[in-house]
Amino acid sequence: MTAVAPLNLLAEALKFYTQGEIAERVGKNVRTIRRWESEKAGCPVIAEAALRELLAERMHRLPAPARPEFTFIDLFAGIGGIRRGFEAHGGECAFTSEWNDFSKKTYIENFGVAGHHFVGDIVPFPADAIPSHDVLLAGFPCQPFSIAGVSKKNSLGRPHGFECTTQGTLFYDVARIIDAKRPAAFLLENVKNLLSHDKGNTFKTILSVLRDELKYDVHYRVIDGQHFTPQHRERIVIVGFREATDFTFNDLLLPSAKPRLGSILHKTDGTEPFLEHDQDRFFDHGSAKVQSKYTLTPKLWEYLQAYADKHRAAGNGFGFGLVTPESVTRTLSARYFKDGSEILVAQDSGRRPRRLTPRECARLMGFPDSFVIPVSDTQSYRQFGNSVVVPVMQEVARIMIPRVKTLLGKSRDGAQQRLPLIV
Structure with missing residues (x-):
C-alpha cells in the first residue's frame, strides 16, 4: 500500500x-x-x-487569513445551490452532508473539500461532531410525520417532543443539530406542497418544533423563481433566528421584469461562449448548433403528441410544454431526463422540438457558466431538477445576513465558540 x-x-x-x-x-x-x-x-x-x-x-509573505463574515453548514446539499447563495455574501462553509454519490461528485468538482468536513448520510452522524457554525442550511426532503404512540409515551412519563414526533424523518436530523449547536440562524427550503402535505400536519409539526420547542423566531414565504430565471418554480423558504429580529420577507427585492427563455438558451448566431469544461458536449461551436442528440426522436415525439391528444380529449390538462425564446417554462423536474416533456424547445424549419441541454438547465437554475458538469446527462438533469434557483437563495441571504451579524455581535464573548475546521 x-x-x-x-x-x-x-x-x-x-x-x-x-x-x-x-x-x-x-x-x-x-x-x-x-x-x-x-x-x-x-x-x-x-x-x-x-x-x-x-x-x-x-x-512568510501572506497576512493572516481574513476571518469569514460568517460560517454555515450545508445539509442535504445536492450540488450546492443554497451554498452558492450564501457564499456570495461572505459566508464560509464549515461542513457538508450529501449522500448521493453523483451529487457529491458534482459538488466536490465545483467546491472542493478543502477546509471542512464532507460526510455522506447525516442520519448516523453525531450532532456534537459538527463544527460550530452561524447559519444552518438544509434543503431537506418532505416526509410525513407519525405521532402514533405519543400519548402512550406521555402516559409513561417519557419525553415526546420532536424526538418522538419527527423521529425517523430527515427533518428530525435538522432539528437535533439546531438543538445541539444553536446557530444564530437557519434556512430550510422545500417544495410548495410542504404546506399542504398530510393535510397540513407536516408543516404544522415543523413550525411547532422550530418555534415552540427550539424557540427560534421563524418566518416563511413561498417564492417563485421566475423573478430571477425564466422558470415558474415555487418553493417554500423557512428562516429562523435564535433571537427575535426585525426580519421580514417584505424586504426581498423581486424584479418585476421577468426574464425570458431566450436569455438562457444556447446562442446560434456565433456568440455562444466556448467553455473549456464543456467543449462541444452540449453545443457544436463549429456549426453553431445545439448537438442533435437533444432533438426528440420521431418515435418519442409521436408518443408525446398522442399522449397529449388523449388527455385533451378527456378534458385533462396533461401534455408536453412547448416553449419558445419568449416563454417562461414550467418547473424543471428531476424526471426531465425521461422525455423532457415539461420543457420542449420549439425549433425552426419544421424540426422536432428538443430538450434543454444540461448547460441550459444549469442556467435555468441560476448557476453560472463556470459551474462544471462532470456527470452524465441523465444525472445532471436529475441534479438540476432537484436543485434550487440560486439567485433566490442569494436574495434571501442578502436580507438574512445583516440580522445574523447583529446576533453574532451579541455573542462574540465566547458563547458561540468556533471549533477548528477539520478535513
Missing part, C-alpha cells in the same frame, strides 16, 4: 495556489491534483516535501 501524506496539507496549499501551480511544483498533471483533492487517490508522501516548501514560501 502506498504511504500517503495528510490530505489537509494539500488543502492548505490549495488555499493559495491553483491546481496547475501545484501540479507544476510536484511534477504531476492537474488531473492528478484534482484526484488527490477529491480523495479518489491519496496524496503521496513523495509530494509532501514539495507541498511544505511551497507553503513555507507563501506563508
Whole structure:
C-alpha cells in the first residue's frame, strides 16, 4: 500500500495556489491534483516535501487569513445551490452532508473539500461532531410525520417532543443539530406542497418544533423563481433566528421584469461562449448548433403528441410544454431526463422540438457558466431538477445576513465558540 501524506496539507496549499501551480511544483498533471483533492487517490508522501516548501514560501509573505463574515453548514446539499447563495455574501462553509454519490461528485468538482468536513448520510452522524457554525442550511426532503404512540409515551412519563414526533424523518436530523449547536440562524427550503402535505400536519409539526420547542423566531414565504430565471418554480423558504429580529420577507427585492427563455438558451448566431469544461458536449461551436442528440426522436415525439391528444380529449390538462425564446417554462423536474416533456424547445424549419441541454438547465437554475458538469446527462438533469434557483437563495441571504451579524455581535464573548475546521 502506498504511504500517503495528510490530505489537509494539500488543502492548505490549495488555499493559495491553483491546481496547475501545484501540479507544476510536484511534477504531476492537474488531473492528478484534482484526484488527490477529491480523495479518489491519496496524496503521496513523495509530494509532501514539495507541498511544505511551497507553503513555507507563501506563508512568510501572506497576512493572516481574513476571518469569514460568517460560517454555515450545508445539509442535504445536492450540488450546492443554497451554498452558492450564501457564499456570495461572505459566508464560509464549515461542513457538508450529501449522500448521493453523483451529487457529491458534482459538488466536490465545483467546491472542493478543502477546509471542512464532507460526510455522506447525516442520519448516523453525531450532532456534537459538527463544527460550530452561524447559519444552518438544509434543503431537506418532505416526509410525513407519525405521532402514533405519543400519548402512550406521555402516559409513561417519557419525553415526546420532536424526538418522538419527527423521529425517523430527515427533518428530525435538522432539528437535533439546531438543538445541539444553536446557530444564530437557519434556512430550510422545500417544495410548495410542504404546506399542504398530510393535510397540513407536516408543516404544522415543523413550525411547532422550530418555534415552540427550539424557540427560534421563524418566518416563511413561498417564492417563485421566475423573478430571477425564466422558470415558474415555487418553493417554500423557512428562516429562523435564535433571537427575535426585525426580519421580514417584505424586504426581498423581486424584479418585476421577468426574464425570458431566450436569455438562457444556447446562442446560434456565433456568440455562444466556448467553455473549456464543456467543449462541444452540449453545443457544436463549429456549426453553431445545439448537438442533435437533444432533438426528440420521431418515435418519442409521436408518443408525446398522442399522449397529449388523449388527455385533451378527456378534458385533462396533461401534455408536453412547448416553449419558445419568449416563454417562461414550467418547473424543471428531476424526471426531465425521461422525455423532457415539461420543457420542449420549439425549433425552426419544421424540426422536432428538443430538450434543454444540461448547460441550459444549469442556467435555468441560476448557476453560472463556470459551474462544471462532470456527470452524465441523465444525472445532471436529475441534479438540476432537484436543485434550487440560486439567485433566490442569494436574495434571501442578502436580507438574512445583516440580522445574523447583529446576533453574532451579541455573542462574540465566547458563547458561540468556533471549533477548528477539520478535513
